[in-house]
Amino acid sequence: MNLTIITKSPEETKKLGKEVGKLARPGDLLAFYGELGAGKTCFIQGISQQLEVKDYVTSPSFTIINEYKGKIPIYHFDLFRLNNAEEILELGYEEYFYGEGLTVIEWAEKIEQLLPKEHLKIDIKFKDRYKRIISFIPQGDRFEKYLKELNRIDNFRN
Numbered sequence: 001m002n003l004t005i006i007t008k009s010p011e012e013t014k015k016l017g018k019e020v021g022k023l024a025r026p027g028d029l030l031a032f033y034g035e036l037g038a039g040k041t042c043f044i045q046g047i048s049q050q051l052e053v054k055d056y057v058t059s060p061s062f063t064i065i066n067e068y069k070g071k072i073p074i075y076h077f078d079l080f081r082l083n084n085a086e087e088i089l090e091l092g093y094e095e096y097f098y099g100e101g102l103t104v105i106e107w108a109e110k111i112e113q114l115l116p117k118e119h120l121k122i123d124i125k126f127k128d129r130y131k132r133i134i135s136f137i138p139q140g141d142r143f144e145k146y147l148k149e150l151n152r153i154d155n156f157r158n
């Protein structure tokens with residue numbers, strides 16, 4: 001199944017991020033798609049809050065990856081400045097993608113061919129100034145189940 005939710009403010013997007021954070025398990029990978037300012041970081045702030053990260057979460061601007069300590073480690077990639085997929089090979093990305101933490105990737109389209117078979121695609125599109133269309137597209141069994149759980153959250157059905 002796919003799931004699409006419209007949020008009407010940054011707060012709602014963060015709240016949705018928190019719900020996603022509740023379901024996160026070590027080794028999960030969430031691949032975010034969407035333009036500049038779509039709300040990827042905002043969503044990830046919700047996830048981080050849920051996982052009790054104390055750091056202030058922003059798009060890592062000059063580094064490609066930031067690591068946060070929370071209930072489980074979070075590996076936050078922002079690939080906006082990545083020129084080619086090879087640059088991420090040098091970072092030893094597999095240690096993260098197949099590691100013991102939750103990996104979240106902004107601009108996942110840049111390395112689509114390197115994503116593990118099992119991951120959750122989260123696509124954020126602008127609707128208007130404050131509305132965002134957020135689509136969840138599961139890749140693999142683990143995330144099919146994850147989405148069924150997420151779908152049970154009544155306050156986001158619209």
Ligand SMILES: Nc1ncnc2c1ncn2[C@@H]1O[C@H](COP(=O)(O)OP(=O)(O)OP(=O)(O)O)[C@@H](O)[C@H]1O
Nearest residue numbers: 007008009010013036037038039040041042059130
């Ligand atoms: N419904 C909404 N959900 C999320 N953000 C929203 C919403 N409505 C307005 N905004 C605003 O949109 C901006 C989203 O910024 P954010 O940094 O999360 O985007 P991003 O996708 O991470 O961009 P970048 O690719 O530059 O990292 C914020 O300024 C936020 O206040």
Ligand SMILES: [Mg+2]
Nearest residue numbers: 040041059106
């Ligand atoms: Mg960002």
